[in-house]
Amino acid sequence: MKNRKVLIVSLIWCLSTLLWVAHPFLMIGFFEVTQHLDWYPPEADSIGIPIAGGFLIAVLGYPFFFVLCCAASVAAQPPLRLLSWDRSRPWQSSLISALFGILALYSLESAFYSYKLLQEIRASELKDRQDVAVYRIVFSLGWVLLWLTLRSCFMSRSQKTDGGNAPLDESASA
Numbered sequence: 001m002k003n004r005k006v007l008i009v010s011l012i013w014c015l016s017t018l019l020w021v022a023h024p025f026l027m028i029g030f031f032e033v034t035q036h037l038d039w040y041p042p043e044a045d046s047i048g049i050p051i052a053g054g055f056l057i058a059v060l061g062y063p064f065f066f067v068l069c070c071a072a073s074v075a076a077q078p079p080l081r082l083l084s085w086d087r088s089r090p091w092q093s094s095l096i097s098a099l100f101g102i103l104a105l106y107s108l109e110s111a112f113y114s115y116k117l118l119q120e121i122r123a124s125e126l127k128d129r130q131d132v133a134v135y136r137i138v139f140s141l142g143w144v145l146l147w148l149t150l151r152s153c154f155m156s157r158s159q160k161t162d163g164g165n166a167p168l169d170e171s172a173s174a
Helices: 002-036 048-075 090-123 127-159
Strands: none
Touching: 002 048, 002 090, 002 127, 048 127, 090 127
C-alpha cells in the first residue's frame, strides 16, 4: 500500500514539474508559428499581450499550483479511481468534480485547439513546424491526466476508506 502511495505522489510531482517547466518552451514555439500563420492582426500589439499573460499566469499561479499538489500528495490514499464518487458526501464530491472537471475540460479544449493548429500548419508552408502542434496536443493531454489524478487524490481522501488501517481501540489497549 505504501509503494502505491509513493508511486502516486511521484506521478503527481513528476508530471506537474514536467508540464510546468515545458510550458514556456512550448509557448515560444506556439506564438512563433501562430504569428507566421497570421493569427494576430498586424496593426495591434496582439502578440505581446498573450506572451505577457502566459508569463503572469505561470509566475502568479505557481504558488497555488504548488499548494494544490502538496495537498493532493497528502490526501492520496490508494487505491485511486479516476471516476470515484462518495455517496455519503455528495456536495464535496460535486465540488471537487466540478473544479477539476472544468480544469480538465479547459485542457482538453486546448488539445482540440492545438489539433486545429496542426491542420493549419499542414496546409501552409510551415510543414517542418508540425512538432509544435503535436507537442502542444501531448502537453494538453498531460494536463488532463494531471487534473484527473489530482481529483482522484482528493476523492480518495473524501471517501475515508480505512483499508485495514483503522486506529486501535483505546479501551482494548488498556
